[in-house]
Amino acid sequence: MVDLMTPPEDVLMPAVSASDVPTLTDDELDAVPFGVIALTYDGVIAKYNMAEARFARLDRARVVGRRFFDEIAPCTRTDAFQGRFVQFLRTDEPLARFAYVFDFKFGAQMVDIELVRAAAAQLIYVCVNRTRFGGVRGSQGLTPAPLLAELAQEPEYVLRDGFARRIIQVDGSLFASLRATWDKVAPRGWQLFCEEWGRQWGRRAVVDLEAMCLQETNQSLRDQPIADAVARGGALLEAQGWGRTLTDFSTIDRSGAFTITLAWSAHGESVGDSDFPRCHLFAGFYRALFVHLSERLLWVGEACCRAQGASTCTFVVVRADRKQSLVSALGHGQGDVSRVLDLLAERRS
Numbered sequence: 001m002v003d004l005m006t007p008p009e010d011v012l013m014p015a016v017s018a019s020d021v022p023t024l025t026d027d028e029l030d031a032v033p034f035g036v037i038a039l040t041y042d043g044v045i046a047k048y049n050m051a052e053a054r055f056a057r058l059d060r061a062r063v064v065g066r067r068f069f070d071e072i073a074p075c076t077r078t079d080a081f082q083g084r085f086v087q088f089l090r091t092d093e094p095l096a097r098f099a100y101v102f103d104f105k106f107g108a109q110m111v112d113i114e115l116v117r118a119a120a121a122q123l124i125y126v127c128v129n130r131t132r133f134g135g136v137r138g139s140q141g142l143t144p145a146p147l148l149a150e151l152a153q154e155p156e157y158v159l160r161d162g163f164a165r166r167i168i169q170v171d172g173s174l175f176a177s178l179r180a181t182w183d184k185v186a187p188r189g190w191q192l193f194c195e196e197w198g199r200q201w202g203r204r205a206v207v208d209l210e211a212m213c214l215q216e217t218n219q220s221l222r223d224q225p226i227a228d229a230v231a232r233g234g235a236l237l238e239a240q241g242w243g244r245t246l247t248d249f250s251t252i253d254r255s256g257a258f259t260i261t262l263a264w265s266a267h268g269e270s271v272g273d274s275d276f277p278r279c280h281l282f283a284g285f286y287r288a289l290f291v292h293l294s295e296r297l298l299w300v301g302e303a304c305c306r307a308q309g310a311s312t313c314t315f316v317v318v319r320a321d322r323k324q325s326l327v328s329a330l331g332h333g334q335g336d337v338s339r340v341l342d343l344l345a346e347r348r349s
């Protein structure tokens with residue numbers, strides 16, 4: 001029987017290595033923060049993950065099934081890349097590594113390549129770790145990159161954002177109807193569903209955030225100061241219209257917790273009035289982001305919500321080993337963020 005009351009615990013997954021890649025599903029490949037291209041032995045692209053589409057500025061619907069060296073990446077048709085690929089096919093080695101430069105018109109990318117053999121599937125996985133970006137060449141502008149543009153319908157029926165991502169414009173009634181559906185068929189399952197939905201969303205958002213951060217700073221998102229990295233996550237939510245975000249780390253020394261405030265939450269507004277917080281979607285999103293950033297488990301709980309009549313949705317973040325203290329403080333705080341932080345400070349002393 002499915003437990004609809006207990007959210008799944010976060011688990012610190014080990015970093016994915018190149019040798020693990022052939023065992024991953026397509027969905028799992030899309031959550032990997034480095035590029036992955038699966039090639040047949042004759043160089044035809046069989047798989048192309050989200051990160052590679054993001055960095056290479058290519059719509060994967062238009063590359064899968066085409067020849068990588070001849071049609072998609074002619075800059076790799078060299079002894080240093082294609083030559084190594086052919087030589088790798090002639091050996092029994094499970095893995096090969098080398099450095100290379102992708103000489104794109106929109107700017108060179110210095111990369112570390114790992115070739116991984118998947119003999120059962122007769123595929124070679126090309127894992128691409130970007131290490132540094134060069135400047136834009138000539139008059140070529142920095143072309144925005146497609147992310148999830150693989151749904152290739154007629155242009156007049158498709159909306160895309162500034163990054164060529166496929167988007168759909170909906171009003172709050174979509175979330176209101178979703179909430180009403182859950183209240184009808186599984187009234188006690190809304191929190192579980194939303195938190196897991198948010199975690200899955202956050203894991204995929206990390207791929208995009210890593211890509212943008214590396215392009216803009218030549219640093220990984222994890223190498224950024226925590227405040228800057230969290231601000232990037234907030235900026236992503238703001239750009240999508242979810243609401244204005246503000247992170248406050250000033251409460252850490254006293255309470256061992258910090259807060260994230262989402263003002264005028266589109267989600268909280270759309271799901272309707274409630275006696276309880278309803279923006280678990282964002283709690284899940286931030287849990288996934290923090291696991292990636294700090295490589296340790298943090299717990300996120302919503303202290304007050306727009307669905308309860310507040311003007312903001314405020315989330316309190318603690319270490320995972322203080323989860324029960326946070327749950328208790330949220331229950332006794334009754335929507336008062338200051339009271340929640342006071343209770344956490346008392347339990348800490």
